[in-house]
Amino acid sequence: MYVFLGRASNRKSLRRAAPEPERGKIVLATRPRRGGSGLVSTGLPGHVQSVKPSCPAGSGSGTMGPMSAATPPTERRVSARVGAISESATLAVDAKAKALKAAGRPVIGFGAGEPDFPTPDYIVEAAIEACKNPKYHRYTPAGGLPELKSAIAAKTLRDSGYEVDPSQILVTNGGKQAIYEAFAAILDPGDEVIVPAPYWTTYPESIRLAGGVPVEVVADETTGYRVSVEQLEAARTERTKVVLFVSPSNPTGAVYSEAETEAIGRWAVEHGLWVLTDEIYEHLVYGDASSVSLPALLPELRDKCVVVNGVAKTYAMTGWRVGWIIGPKDVVKAATNLQSHATSNVSNVAQVAALAAVSGGLEAVAAMREAFDRRRRTIVRMLNEIDGVVCPEPEGAFYAYPSVKALIGKEIRGKRPQNSVELAALILEEAEVAVVPGEAFGTPGYLRLSYALGDEDLVEGVSRIQKLLAEARD
Secondary structure, eight states, X not given: OOOOOOSGGGTTSSOOSSSSOOSSOEEEOSSOOOOSSOOEEOSSTXXXXXXXXXXXXXXXXXXXXXXXXXXXXXXXXXOHHHHTOOOOHHHHHHHHHHHHHHTTOOOXXXXXXXXXXXXXXXXXXXXXXXXXXXXXXXXXXXXXXXXXXXXXXXXXXXXHXXXXXXXXXXXXXXXXXXXXXXXHHHOOTTXXXXXXXXXXXXXXXXXXXXXXXXXXXXXXXXXXXXXXXHHHHHHOOTTEEEEEXXXXXXXXXOOOOHHHHXXXXXXXXXXXXXXXXXXXXXXXXXXXXXXOOHHHHOGGGGGGEEEEEESTTTTTOGGGOOEEXXXXXXXXXXXXXXXXXXXXXXXXXXXXXXXXXXXXXXHHHHHHHHHHHHHHHHHHHHHHTSTXXXXXXXXXXXXXXXXXXXXXXXXXXXBOOSSHHHHHHHHHHHHOEEOEEGGGGTOTTBEEEEOOSOHHHHHHHHHHHHHHHTTOBO
């Protein structure tokens, strides 16, 4: 299964030969070039290459090749469906940094996407009280505590201006489960989802696991990492069902303006597409930027719009694992049925903590936002002081996403990294600083650095990177 997009007049002229989705990654650039039997972007705008099936896995490692269907079931160890899932690159980098630190090395980690602040005391106290209450020692409704769903509805109206009924809400084990269950509820095998890149690593994996096909549309630093309606339209085919919309964005910190958001929403309505919008960073915006909720802005989109959100980023609750889906009742009911068989209810203690969080004020996030804003300006300034690094100023979330393409192939301490994966490994080895390479987000030639860490560690870590990359030579 391959896709070629030509000029606007014939962009839909080449279709899929079969409805069965390929497990390889499909990436669409703004103006792809033709070559070979299959076309796919490497993540660099305008650059495409052929896609080939994975090789057979003789060792049972889980990578299933083209001959695996003929292999007797008793000899297949890991299913093709699950074996095709990649490890979370961000969690892998964070785990490696923590392991090195535990071994005594002074590693500074920019990999984890979580606030460095503790969960506010009043939330923790609510959880402690819940632990003592026998009411929460038992099963509760799979879709979430009724009082939490009502509080989420009230919070959504307060923060987004979007009025929803509690029956439109499903409480999930964090944002990741919300994303997977939303896609699983609306996708059939072969349905395409347009995914703006750079993207968070979990999106394409969730789409594939749900049977869908991610179709990636690449934006770069020249547009502030924001895709245009024209790019989205170029990627649309008769198999397109969903467009993913994320603002503020992980990994880039990009924030779409109200006009840009409305234009994308109206385009989706015009073509009858579903929209999955991830609003997890809604309260982390800086300067003149503002976060706009698509279904609040465009009521006509609501019947085909699914909102994903949670308490992780706003309230420093990444480890509590509480997220939610807001959507049409039939979709939410289907996702709830799925969850009833997968995990049942989210931990009651965590739900009570989330209830305290969403029912309270936003003073805690205001304090975090002030610190993140200060760090944001520091990290952007320091990164842009490095020759060969270009770092746009993020308007939201807590990530910087600099281009390091000019450093690829340069000699640094006797090595010539050929891609940003090798450059990130070199930075970890030589500077003892952990960053995530752009390959993890669909765009080689970049690095993601989270500035959700202490000010002193941030300055020390970037200073180490400055010192190392200053040695780059042709």
